[in-house]
Amino acid sequence: MATDLIQMKGIAKSYGPVTALDGVDFAVRENEIVGLLGDNGAGKSTLIKILSGTVTATRGDIFVRGQKAQIRNTTDAIALGIETIHQDSALVTQLSIARNLFLGREPTIGPGFLNRMDKRKMNEVAGRLLKEIGIKKDIPATTPISYLSGGERQAVSIARALHFDSDLIILDEPTNNLGVEETQGVLRFMRRARDTGHSLIFIAHNIHHVFQVVDRIVVLRRGKVVAEDVDPKQTTIEAVEELITGMAITQAA
Numbered sequence: 582m583a584t585d586l587i588q589m590k591g592i593a594k595s596y597g598p599v600t601a602l603d604g605v606d607f608a609v610r611e612n613e614i615v616g617l618l619g620d621n622g623a624g625k626s627t628l629i630k631i632l633s634g635t636v637t638a639t640r641g642d643i644f645v646r647g648q649k650a651q652i653r654n655t656t657d658a659i660a661l662g663i664e665t666i667h668q669d670s671a672l673v674t675q676l677s678i679a680r681n682l683f684l685g686r687e688p689t690i691g692p693g694f695l696n697r698m699d700k701r702k703m704n705e706v707a708g709r710l711l712k713e714i715g716i717k718k719d720i721p722a723t724t725p726i727s728y729l730s731g732g733e734r735q736a737v738s739i740a741r742a743l744h745f746d747s748d749l750i751i752l753d754e755p756t757n758n759l760g761v762e763e764t765q766g767v768l769r770f771m772r773r774a775r776d777t778g779h780s781l782i783f784i785a786h787n788i789h790h791v792f793q794v795v796d797r798i799v800v801l802r803r804g805k806v807v808a809e810d811v812d813p814k815q816t817t818i819e820a821v822e823e824l825i826t827g828m829a830i831t832q833a834a
């Protein structure tokens with residue numbers, strides 16, 4: 582069997598007396614979209630924050646392509662090909678689409694310490710990316726992020742992950758507060774990312790969105806994995822809801 586892209590083993594995380602994660606094993610295979618589901622406070626965001634380097638696990642190991650990895654901060658995660666898109670995304674609203682696409686990784690021109698940002702290149706690449714991800718309106722790459730809708734902002738974040746060729750793209754509630762059409766846009770970008778060789782983790786409370794796009798569902802309940810290999814094609818939304826809440830519908834005798 583092929584090596585998983587990501588393996589998290591025995592991950593535990595406590596915040597003082599609160600156990601957010603309690604011995605979680607979680608894997609992401611190459612080229613798949615994993616839906617990570619669970620009720621409020623189940624530990625979903627904590628788990629992906631450990632992968633993206635913003636939270637340190639109390640216990641447990643992470644392997645990337647079978648190699649043990651140290652993820653101490655976001656720089657480590659990005660170097661390992663892990664890009665995270667948070668719902669309140671890290672875009673800087675005053676800056677242009679192009680600047681946001683390259684934030685912290687700006688191409689430069691000129692020698693050594695005299696170098697400066699290559700704005701022309703950034704605008705050029707950004708314009709191409711916007712077309713690729715299918716933003717319908719003809720928005721120039723110099724437009725500030727504050728002019729964009731929620732869905733368009735998500736699109737810019739996803740475009741950034743695609744451009745830097747991240748192996749794993751993590752999306753924590755990317756479809757919250759989005760309209761129907763914008764949601765479909767985000768789901769489409771996710772499929773396109775998978776079909777061009779990326780793996781994705783998708784966290785959402787709307788199970789309908791999850792069912793439309795994921796290859797596999799993992800369910801967390803109170804910091805523990807209660808299901809790790811749910812095939813959305815072989816189950817129902819109701820059955821997954823039962824896994825999430827832990828409440829089985831009583832069968833009539």
Ligand SMILES: Nc1ncnc2c1ncn2[C@@H]1O[C@H](COP(=O)(O)OP(=O)(O)OP(=O)(O)O)[C@@H](O)[C@H]1O
Pocket residue numbers: 596599600601619620621622623624625626627628
């Ligand atoms: N920084 C923190 N300090 C203290 N407790 C925290 C912190 N972050 C998370 N927790 C706690 O850890 C548990 C898991 O939280 P987490 O944010 O991972 O849940 P979640 O599954 O993402 O929930 P939601 O669906 O509401 O986003 C919760 O009980 C939460 O209150």
Ligand SMILES: [Mg+2]
Pocket residue numbers: 625626627
């Ligand atoms: Mg969360």
